[in-house]
Structures are given as C-alpha cells and as structure tokens.
Amino acid sequence: MDLFNRTGKMALGSRLRLLTAKITEEADKIYKLYKVDFSPKWFPVFFVLYDEGAQGITSIAEQIGHSQPSVTKIVKEMAKAGLVKDNLRSKDKRKNVADLTEKGKYVAAKMITIQGEDIDKAIDGIIAEATHNLWEAIGEWEFLLEQRSLLKRVEEQKKLRESQEVQIVEYEPKYKAIFKALNEEWITTYFEIEETDKKALNNPEEYILNKGGKIIVALYKNEPLGVCALIKMDDPEYDYEMAKMAVSPKAQGKNMGWLMGQHIVNTARQLGATKIYLESNTLLKPAISLYYKMGFQKIQGHPTPYQRANIQMELDLTQNN
Numbered sequence: 001m002d003l004f005n006r007t008g009k010m011a012l013g014s015r016l017r018l019l020t021a022k023i024t025e026e027a028d029k030i031y032k033l034y035k036v037d038f039s040p041k042w043f044p045v046f047f048v049l050y051d052e053g054a055q056g057i058t059s060i061a062e063q064i065g066h067s068q069p070s071v072t073k074i075v076k077e078m079a080k081a082g083l084v085k086d087n088l089r090s091k092d093k094r095k096n097v098a099d100l101t102e103k104g105k106y107v108a109a110k111m112i113t114i115q116g117e118d119i120d121k122a123i124d125g126i127i128a129e130a131t132h133n134l135w136e137a138i139g140e141w142e143f144l145l146e147q148r149s150l151l152k153r154v155e156e157q158k159k160l161r162e163s164q165e166v167q168i169v170e171y172e173p174k175y176k177a178i179f180k181a182l183n184e185e186w187i188t189t190y191f192e193i194e195e196t197d198k199k200a201l202n203n204p205e206e207y208i209l210n211k212g213g214k215i216i217v218a219l220y221k222n223e224p225l226g227v228c229a230l231i232k233m234d235d236p237e238y239d240y241e242m243a244k245m246a247v248s249p250k251a252q253g254k255n256m257g258w259l260m261g262q263h264i265v266n267t268a269r270q271l272g273a274t275k276i277y278l279e280s281n282t283l284l285k286p287a288i289s290l291y292y293k294m295g296f297q298k299i300q301g302h303p304t305p306y307q308r309a310n311i312q313m314e315l316d317l318t319q320n321n
Contacts, residue, residue: 034115036107037081045074046083046100050108054088054099083107155253162220163255168263171204171215178224179204179215182246190283191308200244204229213240214267218247218256225251228260230267230276238314239273245287257287261294265315274317277302279309295319 004015027040038046044064048055052063061071075098078084083104087096100108127133171179180201187193200207204215211232218226229244242264247256268276278296280287288311296313304312 030115030119034110036111036115038083038107038111039077042074042078042083045071046078046104046108047112049084049098049100049104050112054097056095056097060098078104159253159255162253163259165221166226166254166256166259167219167222168259169217169219171209171217173205175215175217175224175227176204178217179227179244182225182227182248183244185248186246190281194306194308196305200229200231214264215244216260216263216267218251218260220251220254220256226256226260228264230264233277235277238275238277240268240271240276242268242276242278242315257290258293261290265294265317269317276315276317277312278314279304279306279312281308282311
C-alpha cells in the first residue's frame with residue numbers, strides 16, 4: 001500500500017491494525033462458509049474453554065492477555081449464543097467459572113478439526129508463497145518486545161540521538177556560576193549545603209584546578225547543562241576523586257551523566273591514575289545506577305568530610321572496565 005511506503009515504519013501499528021481488520025473480516029466470512037454462527041473475537045476465550053475445560057474469568061484473561069471486563073463481556077455474548085454456560089461453581093465451590101455447553105463442544109469440535117485443518121493448509125500455502133514466515137516472525141516479535149518494549153527502544157534511540165548533540169568542554173571562568181548553580185540545585189533538593197561544598201563551589205580554581213584537578217562542562221546545543229570534576233586526592237590508595245557531577249533537569253534523557261563520566265575516566269587514565277574514588281548517597285538511585293554501569297564497585301571504611309555520604313565506591317583503572 002503506497003501510504004505505508006510513504007510513512008515508513010512509524011506507521012507499524014496502523015499497518016498491523018489494517019492487516020488485522022482484513023483477516024478478521026475474512027475470518028467472519030470463513031465461519032459463514034462452514035455455517036457456524038460465531039464471532040472471530042470470541043475465538044481465544046472459546047479455545048481456552050475447549051482446551052482447558054471450565055475456567056474462571058481471571059484465568060482466561062491471564063492466558064489470552066485480555067482484561068477481565070473484556071473476557072466477561074465475551075463470555076456473556078457466547079452464553080447468549082448458547083455456546084457457553086457462565087456463573088457455574090468450580091469443583092471446590094470457591095469461584096464462578098464458565099464452561100462450554102453441549103452446543104459449544106459440538107461447534108468447537110467442528111471448528112478445531114474440519115475447519116481448522118482447512119485454515120492451517122491455506123495459511124501454510126501463503127507461507128510457502130511468501131518470502132518471510134509471518135507466523136514465526138510474529139512469535140519472534142512478541143518475544144523480543146517482552147524483553148524490551150517498543151517504547152523502551154524508542155526512548156533509547158531518542159537518548160542516543162540527543163546525546164550526539166552533547167559537547168564536553170574544559171572549564172573556563174565563564175562557567176563558574178553554572179558549576180555552582182547546578183551543584184547547589186541537586187544538593188538542596190535532597191540535602192543541605194555543607195562547608196566542604198561551599199569551599200569547592202565558591203572557589204573551584206583554588207580547591208580543584210590549582211591542585212591538579214579538572215572540571216568539565218557538558219553543553220547541549222551550546223547551553224551548559226552538566227558539570228563534573230576530577231579532584232586530585234592526597235591519598236596513598238586513590239589518585240583522583242570523581243565529584244561534583246550535576247545535570248540540569250532540562251537535560252534528563254540525553255545521556256549527559258554517562259558522557260561526562262566516561263570523559264572523566266578517560267581523563268584520569270591520561271593523567272596516569274590507577275584508581276578513582278567517589279562518594280554519594282543511596283537516595284540518588286539514578287546516580288548510583290550510573291556509577292555501577294561505569295564499573296565502580298562499593299567499598300567501605302574510607303573517611304569522608306560529608307555528612308550526606310553513605311556510600312563509597314572505587315573504579316580500578318588497571319582492570320578492563
């Protein structure tokens with residue numbers, strides 16, 4: 001169809017709905033061909049009752065992936081057609097169930113055997129004529145979408161595209177105010193500004209850069225929306241600390257934290273570092289998740305000047321992270 005050639009894959013849902021509508025229309029005619037008074041939308045519920053016997057609404061809904069109200073409506077429609085008995089008591093008397101009537105069992109036997117055999121052979125014929133096996137492809141797509149939804153995949157592509165517009169630059173005096181503002185924004189959202197914060201944020205040149213550290217700034221469309229520092233440590237075990245990472249809420253979903261983190265790690269390697277240290281708070285779940293993704297591992301016992309710090313981590317640069 002020319003429309004879908006023009007829209008491309010973004011119309012996948014519309015194309016599948018159209019194909020479903022065509023097949024459903026054909027299915028309705030096929031039932032009439034076999035002189036069966038039956039609605040195509042009943043089939044999943046009908047088959048479960050035929051294959052499993054008496055079932056509760058919840059059980060049917062779980063098996064066919066429908067909502068309970070939808071299954072209830074279908075059961076009532078089939079009961080009106082004389083195919084199903086509903087509101088029966090289960091064997092243990094604890095719940096209501098639905099089951100096929102004698103008419104329903106007769107219709108099911110006819111559909112599953114004679115009609116079903118003809119349909120299977122007809123579909124096998126289409127598969128033989130086609131380049132691709134749609135039936136197997138649908139099963140594969142269902143599995144893949146269960147593993148990672150289409151929404152999640154589109155989100156990932158959006159993040160990847162937008163992250164390509166992120167530029168990492170070295171600190172300049174003109175970024176002093178944003179370095180302070182972005183850090184104060186996240187700190188005051190969850191905690192209180194501490195004395196150690198004030199020293200580094202008010203005087204980044206003196207407390208970070210002049211001591212052999214680095215500060216980077218992440219720009220999105222030339223707007224500074226992220227900052228991070230690599231602070232030289234006077235410690236026998238750690239060369240540098242990754243600290244003062246802050247990302248504006250406006251930059252969420254643009255992979256900015258990951259990009260800055262990778263830049264900091266690469267910078268530390270270039271400076272000859274073997275281990276990087278950081279400390280944080282477990283309230284900051286996205287940040288902790290990011291650090292683990294980068295390869296940081298939790299440690300204990302290192303002294304900290306921050307009251308809010310309740311987790312300490314290290315990244316061993318001698319390992320293949």
